[in-house]
Amino acid sequence: MCDKLKNLKNNEFKIALLLSQKILSAKELQNLINVDKATIYRNIKNLLKKEIIREIKNSNGVGFYELNCKIHNPIHPHFECIICNKIYCLKALNSEDVLALSNYSPFEIKEIEVKFKGICNECKK
Amino acid sequence: MCDKLKNLKNNEFKIALLLSQKILSAKELQNLINVDKATIYRNIKNLLKKEIIREIKNSNGVGFYELNCKIHNPIHPHFECIICNKIYCLKALNSEDVLALSNYSPFEIKEIEVKFKGICNECKK
DNA sequence: ATAGAATTTGCAACTTAATTGCAAATTTGA
DNA sequence: TCAAATTTGCAATTAAGTTGCAAATTCTAT
Numbered sequence: 001m002c003d004k005l006k007n008l009k010n011n012e013f014k015i016a017l018l019l020s021q022k023i024l025s026a027k028e029l030q031n032l033i034n035v036d037k038a039t040i041y042r043n044i045k046n047l048l049k050k051e052i053i054r055e056i057k058n059s060n061g062v063g064f065y066e067l068n069c070k071i072h073n074p075i076h077p078h079f080e081c082i083i084c085n086k087i088y089c090l091k092a093l094n095s096e097d098v099l100a101l102s103n104y105s106p107f108e109i110k111e112i113e114v115k116f117k118g119i120c121n122e123c124k125k
Numbered sequence: 126m127c128d129k130l131k132n133l134k135n136n137e138f139k140i141a142l143l144l145s146q147k148i149l150s151a152k153e154l155q156n157l158i159n160v161d162k163a164t165i166y167r168n169i170k171n172l173l174k175k176e177i178i179r180e181i182k183n184s185n186g187v188g189f190y191e192l193n194c195k196i197h198n199p200i201h202p203h204f205e206c207i208i209c210n211k212i213y214c215l216k217a218l219n220s221e222d223v224l225a226l227s228n229y230s231p232f233e234i235k236e237i238e239v240k241f242k243g244i245c246n247e248c249k250k
Numbered sequence: 251a252t253a254g255a256a257t258t259t260g261c262a263a264c265t266t267a268a269t270t271g272c273a274a275a276t277t278t279g280a
Numbered sequence: 281t282c283a284a285a286t287t288t289g290c291a292a293t294t295a296a297g298t299t300g301c302a303a304a305t306t307c308t309a310t
Contacts, residue, residue, distance in 0.1 A: 009277090011287080026267075036289045041268060043287095061186025061296075062267070077229050082236075090229050100222050101239060104202050104215050111207075111242035114226060118235040134306090136258080151296080161260045166297060168258095186267075187296070 005052070011035060011043050012052075016067060019053055023066040023087055056113070058085045077114035083123035090116075130177070136160060136168050137177075141192060144178055148191040148212055181238070183210045202239035208248035215241075 005016050014033050018024060024032075030040050044065060047053040054068045058080055064087045067073045079088040093101075093114065102109050130141050139158050143149060149157075155165050169190060172178040179193045183205055189212045192198045204213040218226075218239065227234050 009287090037267090038269080038290080039288055045269095055184070057182060057184065057186055059180075059182065060267090061182060061188075063186075077226070079230055079232055081232075088232075090231070093229065097222075097225050100225065101202070102241070104218065104239075105204055105241045105243070106215070107204055107206075107213075107241070107245055108243050109241045110244070113238070113240040113242070114229075115238040115240075116227075116230045116232070116234045116236070117238070118230070118233050120232055134258090162296090163261080163298075164259055170298095185296090 008052070011039060012047055015040070015043050015065075016047060016052055019065050020067040020069070020073075023056070023064050023089055025062055025064050027062075029065075056087055056115075058087055059117075060085055075112065077116060079116045079118065079120070081120035081123055082117050083119055086120060086122075088120065133177070136164060137172055140165070140168050140190075141172060141177055144190050145192040145194070145198075148181070148189050148214055150187055150189050152187075154190070181212055181240075183212055184242070185210055200237065202241060204241045204243065204245070206245035206248055207242050208244055211245060211247075213245065 005013060005020070008016055011033070015029055018029060018032055026037065026040050026044060029044075030037055033040075044053070044055075044063075047065075048055060051068055053065045054075075056064045056066065056078055058064060059082070062085070066089065074092045076092040077090045079090055080086070081088075093112075098112065101112060101114075130138060130145070133141055136158070140154055143154060143157055151162065151165050151169060154169075155162055158165075169178070169180075169188075172190075173180060176193055178190045179200075181189045181191065181203055183189060184207070187210070191214065198214075199217045201217040202215045204215055205211070206213075218237075223237065226237060226239075
């Protein structure tokens with residue numbers, strides 16, 4: 001388990017633990033742990049502020065969250081299915097590719113997001 | 126002007142013309158042409174369906190729209206300011222970099238989005 | 251030109267993700 | 281163990297985007 005999770009209290013810990021397994025939306029989290037949505041969103045905000053989790057929005061503007069743990073979960077591209085709008089995590093970009101990309105920005109980069117869109121295998125069936 | 130715009134009627138044309146100059150949100154478009162927001166959104170939907178414009182969402186889930194005109198406006202990365210959430214268009218990716226990126230996806234890619242985040246020059250002042 | 255069909259518009263109501271105020275409940279810590 | 285600080289649930293709110301419907305506009309065939 002990622003060290004960052006050790007000092008978290010109850011609900012933040014539960015959320016971070018679930019996200020360490022799988023990228024999830026606020027609604028999916030709410031279905032897994034039985035607390036009010038306001039609590040879910042407040043905990044998500046705290047975890048984002050502490051940089052323990054990352055947010056990825058799908059094309060409908062729905063936020064998905066994943067653990068931000070350098071060793072187990074480095075920054076990686078995502079694939080969004082244009083049918084079901086599910087988000088898939090892909091393998092991490094290597095440093096040469098990150099470097100190549102960063103040359104396109106005239107401003108200092110704090111974060112890079114790469115998202116592919118298409119139809120996932122589930123929806124192709 | 127991009128050929129695609131020639132056959133558009135009044136409001137779709139106005140919107141496409143504005144977007145050929147600058148990436149804009151629905152609200153910004155509404156401030157520029159005086160029509161109901163439902164009309165703005167309906168026209169945006171039509172233009173998206175015809176693939177005359179493209180949508181980029183900022184981190185707040187607000188859609189920004191830009192002309193999708195191969196010659197004048199090929200697919201390119203965007204920069205989002207984490208302070209003002211403004212979207213900037215950057216220079217287009219070259220084909221080698223697109224190829225390198227596409228190797229990360231196990232699914233067939235219909236679209237690639239690259240977004241950098243940081244603080245823009247306006248907000249740094 | 252003009253009547254009828256088809257399309258587009260404005261308005262108001264609605265949907266959905268996310269946020270917020272507030273009082274109650276829980277946790278913390280001296 | 282009791283007061284202060286934090287967290288929670290509930291209900292109301294915000295904001296982007298959507299939709300139903302009737303009125304207005306545009307298109308088309310004669």
